[in-house]
Amino acid sequence: MRAVQRILGVFECFAVDADSLTLQEIADRIQLPKSTTFRIVQSLERAGYLVRLENQQYCLSFRFTRLAGLVKSTLGIREIARPIMAELSERVKETVSLHTISGSDRVCIDVVHSDSPLRSVTRPGEHIPLGAGSASKVLMAYLPEKTLSPLLTKIARTTKKTRASLLQELEKVRGQGYAVSHGERLLGVSAISAPILDVNGEVNYCLSLNGPSVRVQAHEKDFTKLVLKAVEGISRQFGGQIEVELELEAESD
Incomplete structure (x- = not known):
């Protein structure tokens, strides 16, 4: 190994x-x-x-x-992400979803629901206006300035926040490489999201772990680590340049 x-x-x-x-x-x-x-x-x-x-x-x-x-030409983000999403959902017993941006909305393109009777329900194809929630913040954090600027104007008007405060939030997301939200979009629901890098180093997708705040907040630190590990695995298979954590031990000559 x-x-x-x-x-x-x-x-x-x-x-x-x-x-x-x-x-x-x-x-x-x-x-x-x-x-x-x-x-x-x-x-x-x-x-x-x-x-x-x-x-x-x-x-x-x-x-x-x-x-x-030789890479399968039809291999897309769903095919790559699905096994890792299923494994993460099984481990944390929470819903795991995959999102992208379409216009001024974020769109769920795949989801693995947990078996828990009390769970977050997200539907593939669901459009949600960008703004609140960890998935929206992650996707916006990596947008080009030209695309982001008009979105911020709209969101600032809707949320009554200043552009400066919104930009500060997105800068924090980029700096730490993930976003966490508690009850921002739906009261009592929390989410942890992280970006998926493609072969060009761009972020067009993000992975989210969603669940009742009472459970997610109790395991926030551990869940965040697992989400970051999951997006690292997806990004690697998607061609993204991810920092490799190798156990390289120096050898004496």
């Missing part, structure tokens, strides 16, 4: 602004000795996944392009 983590760590080193790296840069990024990194990189070069350039830097090979072409 450690070997797989290290290989993935090397691949994750590369980015749009770092498409070629020296051996030392790779070693620094995966936090391993240079000698250990060299053995990993050398194996990946022999296997055809890395290319050593004339300047002795390394880059990903076109082999990844071939593999990318």
Whole structure:
């Protein structure tokens, strides 16, 4: 397992602004000795996944392009998210839903309901005006300024809040990477939402855990961690660049 983590760590080193790296840069990024990194990189070069350039830097090979072409063309966010949503719902015994933005509304595009008789009920296809609620805040927090500005004007008028206070809320959401709401949209209902990143680093979807406030507030810290872990898993499969938490232990030469 450690070997797989290290290989993935090397691949994750590369980015749009770092498409070629020296051996030392790779070693620094995966936090391993240079000698250990060299053995990993050398194996990946022999296997055809890395290319050593004339300047002795390394880059990903076109082999990844071939593999990318094999990805099922119809694989969408629902197919990727559904198993992880079901697992999260089963674990926390609460409703888990998937949302996106359509105009000035957020739209539920999939939901896994809990078996609890006292539960939050969300319906696929349901349109809810952006504004209150953790899902709305997460989706708005990552909108381009040009798209967000007219929405804020409308929401400020409806909620009687200032644009400055709304922007401050969204900045906090971006900073911590999630949003929590208690009774903002429906009295007695709480939600924890987090963004899903796509291959371009953009946020067009978010995952929400919804349930009675009396239960969610009692487990807010643990539920938040589980939601963040779930969106990390979905984002990875959706092509998003997520910080890899590798258990990389330094080895002595």
